[in-house]
Amino acid sequence: MRIKLDVPLSLSRIAKYAKGSAPNKDAIIEYITTDSRECRKNDVFIALMGENFNGNDFLEEAKSKGAYLIGSVDGCDICVSNTENALLNIASAYKSKLKSLCVTVGITGSVGKTGTKEILKRLLASKYRVHANEANYNNAIGLSATILS
Numbered sequence: 001m002r003i004k005l006d007v008p009l010s011l012s013r014i015a016k017y018a019k020g021s022a023p024n025k026d027a028i029i030e031y032i033t034t035d036s037r038e039c040r041k042n043d044v045f046i047a048l049m050g051e052n053f054n055g056n057d058f059l060e061e062a063k064s065k066g067a068y069l070i071g072s073v074d075g076c077d078i079c080v081s082n083t084e085n086a087l088l089n090i091a092s093a094y095k096s097k098l099k100s101l102c103v104t105v106g107i108t109g110s111v112g113k114t115g116t117k118e119i120l121k122r123l124l125a126s127k128y129r130v131h132a133n134e135a136n137y138n139n140a141i142g143l144s145a146t147i148l149s
Contacts, residue, residue: 041066
């Protein structure tokens with residue numbers, strides 16, 4: 001997914017938030033992506049790891065499109081030990097800087113999260129400005145993407 005940041009960040013600030021190595025260069029970043037197919041020039045690509053994929057396998061593709069790289073291998077612009085934690089750390093620090101995100105509601109459980117989210121979103125939207133995750137991205141990556149967007 002390609003996430004547009006409402007408040008652009010410098011690459012060095014992203015490195016600090018991600019608790020990663022300092023980049024050799026600095027740039028203003030408007031988009032963070034976790035899908036190399038969606039990368040564009042000056043995006044930050046975060047090489048996430050999963051049961052069925054290794055984001056480090058897509059670093060060259062992202063780099064060829066002009067993206068800055070966050071990964072757990074040598075050659076990345078920002079090296080971290082765990083890319084999912086880096087994404088969560090970036091989202092957490094970003095949220096703390098945004099005054100508009102003063103209240104966050106998390107819905108947990110094994111059944112009914114998406115339906116509950118939709119009902120709560122509609123109820124609260126009648127009085128407040130509300131932002132919720134897309135579809136059913138009910139995991140740490142979806143949480144980070146929602147906060148960053």
